[in-house]
Amino acid sequence: MAKANTQVAAYDAIIIGTGQAGPPLARRLAAAGMTVAVIERGAFGGTCVNTGCIPTKTLVASAYAAHMARRAGEFGVGLAGPVHVDMPRVKARKDRISGQSRVGVEHSLRTLANCTVYQGHGRFVAPHEVQVDDAVLAAERIFINVGGRAVVPNLPGLDRVPYLTNSSMMAVDFVPRHLVVVGGSYVGLEFAQMYRRFGSEVTVVEMAPRLVHREDPDVSAAIAEILESEGMRVRVKAECIRLAPSGDDVMVGLDCADGPPEIRGSHLLLAVGRRPYTDDLGLDEAGIARDERGYILVDDQLRTSVPGVWALGDCNGKGAFTHTAYNDFEIVAANHLDGGSRRVSDRITAYALYIDPPLGRAGMTEADVKDRGKPALIATRPMTRVGRAVEKGETAGFMKVLADAESKQILGASLLGTGCDEVIHGILDLMYAKAPYTLLQRTMPIHPTVSELLPTLLGDLHPL
Ligand SMILES: Cc1cc2nc3c(=O)[nH]c(=O)nc-3n(C[C@H](O)[C@H](O)[C@H](O)COP(=O)(O)OP(=O)(O)OC[C@H]3O[C@@H](n4cnc5c(N)ncnc54)[C@H](O)[C@@H]3O)c2cc1C
Numbered sequence: 001m002a003k004a005n006t007q008v009a010a011y012d013a014i015i016i017g018t019g020q021a022g023p024p025l026a027r028r029l030a031a032a033g034m035t036v037a038v039i040e041r042g043a044f045g046g047t048c049v050n051t052g053c054i055p056t057k058t059l060v061a062s063a064y065a066a067h068m069a070r071r072a073g074e075f076g077v078g079l080a081g082p083v084h085v086d087m088p089r090v091k092a093r094k095d096r097i098s099g100q101s102r103v104g105v106e107h108s109l110r111t112l113a114n115c116t117v118y119q120g121h122g123r124f125v126a127p128h129e130v131q132v133d134d135a136v137l138a139a140e141r142i143f144i145n146v147g148g149r150a151v152v153p154n155l156p157g158l159d160r161v162p163y164l165t166n167s168s169m170m171a172v173d174f175v176p177r178h179l180v181v182v183g184g185s186y187v188g189l190e191f192a193q194m195y196r197r198f199g200s201e202v203t204v205v206e207m208a209p210r211l212v213h214r215e216d217p218d219v220s221a222a223i224a225e226i227l228e229s230e231g232m233r234v235r236v237k238a239e240c241i242r243l244a245p246s247g248d249d250v251m252v253g254l255d256c257a258d259g260p261p262e263i264r265g266s267h268l269l270l271a272v273g274r275r276p277y278t279d280d281l282g283l284d285e286a287g288i289a290r291d292e293r294g295y296i297l298v299d300d301q302l303r304t305s306v307p308g309v310w311a312l313g314d315c316n317g318k319g320a321f322t323h324t325a326y327n328d329f330e331i332v333a334a335n336h337l338d339g340g341s342r343r344v345s346d347r348i349t350a351y352a353l354y355i356d357p358p359l360g361r362a363g364m365t366e367a368d369v370k371d372r373g374k375p376a377l378i379a380t381r382p383m384t385r386v387g388r389a390v391e392k393g394e395t396a397g398f399m400k401v402l403a404d405a406e407s408k409q410i411l412g413a414s415l416l417g418t419g420c421d422e423v424i425h426g427i428l429d430l431m432y433a434k435a436p437y438t439l440l441q442r443t444m445p446i447h448p449t450v451s452e453l454l455p456t457l458l459g460d461l462h463p464l
Contacts, residue, residue, distance in 0.1 A: 007135075007136070008129065008136045008137070008138050009037070009135060009136070009137050009138070010137075010138050010139070011034075011035045011036060011037040011116070011137060011138070011139045012029070012034035012035045012036065012139060012140065012141065013029045013034050013035070013036045013037070013139050013140075013141040013142070013143065014036075014037045014038075014039065014122075014130055014137050014138075014139040014141070014142045014143070015029075015036065015037070015038045015039065015142075015143045015145060016039045016122040016130060016142070016143070016144050016145060016146055016281075017039070017040065017046065017122075017144065017145035017146040017147060017277075017313070017315075018038060018040040018044050018045060018046055018105060018106075018109065018145070019045070019046030019047065019048065019145045019146075019147045019313050019314070019325055020046065020048055020145075020313055020322045020325035020326045020329070021143070021145045021312035021313045021325045021326060021328050021329035021332070022038065022046075022143065022145035022312070022313075022329075023038075023045075023105050023108065023109060024326070024329045024333075025143055025145075025312070025329050025332060025333060026038050026109060026112060026115055027108070027112060028333045028337055029114075029141075029336075029337070030112050030113060030114035030115045032337050033114070034114065035114050035115075035116075036112075036114055036115045036116070037115075037116050037117075037118060037137045037139065038109055038115060038116070038117050038118065039117075039118045039119075039120065039122035039130065039132050039137075040117070040118075040119060041119070041120055041121040041122065043102055044102050044103075044105040044106035044109070045101055045102045045104075045105040045106075046145075046147050047147050047148070047314070048322040048325075049098060049101040049102050049105060050098060050102060050170070051166050051167045051169075051170050052166065052322070053322050054097060054098045054101055055094045055095075055097075055098040055170055056166075056187075056190055056191070056194075056354070057354060058093055058094040058097045058098070059090065059094055059194050060190060060193075060194055060354050060356065062085075062090045062093065062094075062194075062198075063193065063194035063195075063197035063198060063356075064197070064356055066083055066085050066197045066198060066199075067197045067230075067356070069083045070083050071393070074393060075393065085175060085198045085199055087172075087173050087174050087175055087198065088173045090173075090198070091172070091173040094170075098170075118132045118133075118135065118137070120132040120133045121133075121280070122281070123280065123281055123282040123285075124281060124282030124283060124285050124286035124288070125282060125285055125286075126285065126286060127286045127287055127288075127306045127308075127309065128140065128142060128286075128308060128309075130142065130282075131282075140308050141308050141309075141310075141336075142308065142309045142310070143309075143310050143311075143312060143332065144281070144288075144296060144304070144309065144310065144311040144312065144315060145311075145312045145313045145315070145325070146276070146277040146278065146281060146313075146315045147276070147277055147313055147314045147315060147325075148274040148275055148276040148277055148314045148315060149165075149167070149274065149275060149277060150165035150166055150167065150187075150270060150271070150272075150273075150274060150275075151270075151272050151273040151274060151275050152165070152270060153182075153270065153272050155182075155241050155242065155243055156241075156242040156243065157242050157243035157244045158243055160243070160244065160245055161243045161244065161245050161250045161268060162250070162267075162268070163250075163268045163269070163270050164267060164268065164269045164270070165269070165270055165271075166187055166191070166271065169191060169269060175195070175198050175199045175200050176195065176200045176265075176266050176267040177200065177201065177266040177267075178200065178201040178202070178203070178249075178264070178265040178266045178267070179191075179192070179195045179200045179201070179202050179203075179265060179266070179267050179268075179269060180202075180203050180205060180250065180252050180263060180265030180267070180268050180269070181202065181203070181204045181205065181269045181271055182205045182241060182252075182268065182269065182270050182271065182272060183204075183205075183206065183269075183270065183271035183272040183273070184204045184205070184206030184208070184210075184211040184212065184234065184236065185206075185211070185212050185213075185214075185271070185272075185273075186212065186351075186353050187271040188204060188206075188269070188271030188272075189204065189211065189212065189223070189227070189353065189355050190353070190354050190355060191269055191271065192204045192227065192232055193227060193230065193232070193355045193356065196227075196230055196231060196232050197230070201231075202231075202232045202233070203232070203233040203234075203235060203252075203263055203265065204227065204232060204233070204234045204235065205235045205238045205241060205252060205254060205263075206234070206235070206236045206237075206238060207237070207238050207239055207241070208236065208237070209236055209237050210224070210236055211223055211224050211227075211234065211236065212353065212359075214365075215359070215361075215365060215414065216365045216366045216367055216400070216414060218366075218380075218398075218400070219359065219365075219400075219414050219416060222396070222397055222398060222416055223353075223355065223359070223416065225396075226355065226357070226396045226397070227355070229396070233263075235254055235259055235263070238254040238255065239255055240253070240254070240255035241253065241254060241255075243268070246264055248266070249264045249265060249266055250264070250265050250266075250267070250268045251263075251264050252264075252265060252268070274314065274320060275293065275294055276290075276293075276294045276295050276296070276314060276315040276317070277315065278290055278294045278295070278296060278315055279294060283296070286306055286309070287305065287306055288304045288305055288306050288309060288311075289304070289305040291317065293317070295315065295316060295317030296311035296315050296316050296317075297316075298310070298311050298316045298318065300343040300344050300345050301331065301332075301335055301341075301342070301343060301344070302316060302318075302328055302331060302332055302344065310332050312325060312328035312329060312332060313325035313328055316328070318344050321351055323350070323351075324347075327344075327347055328344070330342070331343065331344060348362060348363055348428065348431050348432065349361070349362065349363055349364075350362045350363075350424070350428050352420075352421040352424070354421065357383070357394055357396055357397050357416060357417045357418045357419075357420060358416075358419075358420050358421040359397075359414065359415070359416045359420065359421075360413075360414075360415040360416075360420040360421045360422070360423060360424025360425075361412075361413070361414055361415075361424065362410075362412060362413050362424050362427050362428045362431060363402075363410065363411055363412030363413065363427075363431055364402065364411045364412035365412060365414065366378065366400065366402060366412075366414075366464070368411075368412065369402045369411050369412060369464065370464070372411075374404065374405075374406075375404075375405035375406065375463070375464075376402055376403065376404060376405055376411060376463075376464040377402065377403045377404075377405050377461035377462060377463060377464060378400065378401070378402050378403075378461065378462065378463075378464040379400070379401050379457050379458065379459075379460035379461045379462065380398055380399065380400045380401075380457075380460075381398060381399050381453065381456070381457045381460065382395075382397075382398045383395045383396060383397045383398060383399070383416075383417040383418065383450075385453075386399075386417065386450055386453050387448050387453075388418070388419070388448045388449055388450050388452075389417060389418050389450060391448060392418055394417075394418035396416075396417070397415075397416035397417035397418075397420070398416060398417065399413070399414075399415045399416070399417060399420070399423075399453070399454075399457055400413065400414045400415070401413040401427065401437075401454075401457055401458065401461070402464065403437050403458075403461055405463065407436065408436035408437055408438055409431070409434060409435070409436055409437070410427055410430055410431050410437050413427045415427070417450060418450060419449075419450045420450065423449075423450045423451050423454070426440070426451050426454055427454070437458045437461070438458075440454055440455050440458055441455045441458055441459065443455065
């Protein structure tokens, strides 16, 4: 509760955080005539814009350019000399593209009618009051969009060695001699491959028995093969990671079943997961419940345990992507302003892993489908049998699709191959339409594309 002598500024709505849900929600609420206070303590646009999707995908693009330049001869293209990666320019390109987004988000909020921007750390002091520096703001509706940060695990010796996270990686403008990436999942693998392509020696250290262990084993194996074919070392089952300084280097003890028990790297990147920014948000003062990992508990319409307070984006644990955060905005806006009754459970799992070639995922994995225990169909096709991939000289990976044997509806797909971050949408749209896969077999896809092989792939469906 605000102290007796503190002036309380009243708004119709308060939004804490300018990630992927807060800014579009501010625009909708303000357009509906509400007065809105937006609080941001860091860089406008949050993780995706500043340290996540946008900067990493510009770096992935630079790494792809370097990779293709090295392969130029295969395509009959000659280069005057060896490929040189100019990291300050790579970083400058990344900073420019990410900066444009950041400035765009900030400008759009600062110039929005009915909207007041507060720059500072927001903290609940009561269920409907939030303090920012000396100001206390009150509103009937409060929307929390505070996102998260990289987990820094409690590894023995970590206090004695320097380390990087996805955030501090953004300042790197040189090619590390040997980058050791702890964490063989989505964030770690993107950095691993891009830095290998920039010219670093790279070792990926993963505690689980395989990379991206939430994916099916065949997907993990294909990804490991792609990375190892480019000269990355992959060390799985690293169950007892410990760290120690070694001159200017970092010694990483692994205790893996195979390979040397220790490796030495020049730089260490921690990519072992994310945690929500909810520890200093005054949730207890407001009576807002969270789970043991700090995620704010919400119902299917993103309402917290306190009436009139919603939590959107990564901080609610219902998603860990920009598109899930944006979909949270769409759900809350539709229910709040358009009389809708949209729910989180209506959405289908979908995401991409942006190594090259990318993995596009929709719905269930093969393991999920097996656990379901109902008759199902499966089909797979290597990218070596996809004409467009052959023409592009990018034949790594494979496509896998699973369908319900009775309804013929698609249950899930894992598409690992060139262009598959886009191709997956053909599957995803069909799943949202709840249409049988036979519908796709009656379409006329464009030749030559990867998508044109989807009907052929579906024609190969057979009992799982
Ligand atoms: C390296 C990396 C790559 C990624 N790549 C992709 C990708 O390719 N595709 C994809 O879909 N997702 C990707 N993600 C995930 C994506 O970035 C996040 O899921 C997304 O940004 C979540 O958005 P959000 O709205 O939950 O919050 P965020 O974007 O994290 O924003 C939260 C904002 O709240 C602010 N804030 C926090 N606490 C307070 C407070 N108390 N007071 C005021 N302000 C506060 C923060 O400063 C921040 O600006 C990636 C993530 C990482 C780390």
